[in-house]
Amino acid sequence: MNLKQMVGIEAANYVTDGMIVGLGTGSTAFYMVEEIGRRVNEEKLSITGVTTSKRTEEHAQALGIPLKSIDDVTHVDLTIDGADEISRDFQGIKGGGAALLFEKVVATYSQKNIWIVDESKLVTNLGKFPLPVEVIPYGSRQLFRLFEEKNLHPAFRKLADGSLLLTDSSNYIIDLHLGNIEQPKKLAAWLDSLTGVVEHGLFLDIADKVIVGTAEGVKTMNVTR
Numbered sequence: 001m002n003l004k005q006m007v008g009i010e011a012a013n014y015v016t017d018g019m020i021v022g023l024g025t026g027s028t029a030f031y032m033v034e035e036i037g038r039r040v041n042e043e044k045l046s047i048t049g050v051t052t053s054k055r056t057e058e059h060a061q062a063l064g065i066p067l068k069s070i071d072d073v074t075h076v077d078l079t080i081d082g083a084d085e086i087s088r089d090f091q092g093i094k095g096g097g098a099a100l101l102f103e104k105v106v107a108t109y110s111q112k113n114i115w116i117v118d119e120s121k122l123v124t125n126l127g128k129f130p131l132p133v134e135v136i137p138y139g140s141r142q143l144f145r146l147f148e149e150k151n152l153h154p155a156f157r158k159l160a161d162g163s164l165l166l167t168d169s170s171n172y173i174i175d176l177h178l179g180n181i182e183q184p185k186k187l188a189a190w191l192d193s194l195t196g197v198v199e200h201g202l203f204l205d206i207a208d209k210v211i212v213g214t215a216e217g218v219k220t221m222n223v224t225r
């Protein structure tokens, strides 16, 4: 079993009957969705899933997990999702799989958030992983120029064929190659203030628990704030 599978299965243990569960996106969350699907089918676990991307929606549907839109539930009990980087103070970068917007919406309305990662995602400071910024296409080149002027080293996210990636909401992603983010909250506030920016991948003060897959086994860290 690989590390992503280990943490995916471990996190699925926190799901209990009757819960409304946010289902994250990515190669780690994939294993959590698989395990929840197995429990729904084999153990008759009764839950409602709220997905964070079209990809996860298709996956969960194929496994027979009952789903509702975020707009059709009163609350979300627990969301389990991957992350691209987690700093020592449990702040994160997400969106390497372009799902940051729906992920942040579901996380925001979730009473608890668990992140599942392998140990390579744990960092001292955020920023080595390029920070995804989701922008509407109209005016996106102006934002790109602004990021260039500010030496934020922007790059439009592209598909293998060279065309611009479109998110589930038909927006573009500009990745900022920052190297090191010294003040994540300041940067997040600035990005939030920009017209045309829909969302960014700084997930601050969101995680309640981090489950890490290491060569020595699974380690669970509870976040206290």
Ligand SMILES: O=C[C@H](O)[C@H](O)[C@H](O)COP(=O)(O)O
Binding pocket: 024, 025, 026, 027, 028, 029, 081, 082, 083, 084, 093, 094, 095, 096, 097, 098, 099, 100, 103
């Ligand atoms: O947009 C994608 C999500 O934020 C993912 O949770 C994140 O990129 C981590 O994905 P993975 O588990 O595939 O490394």
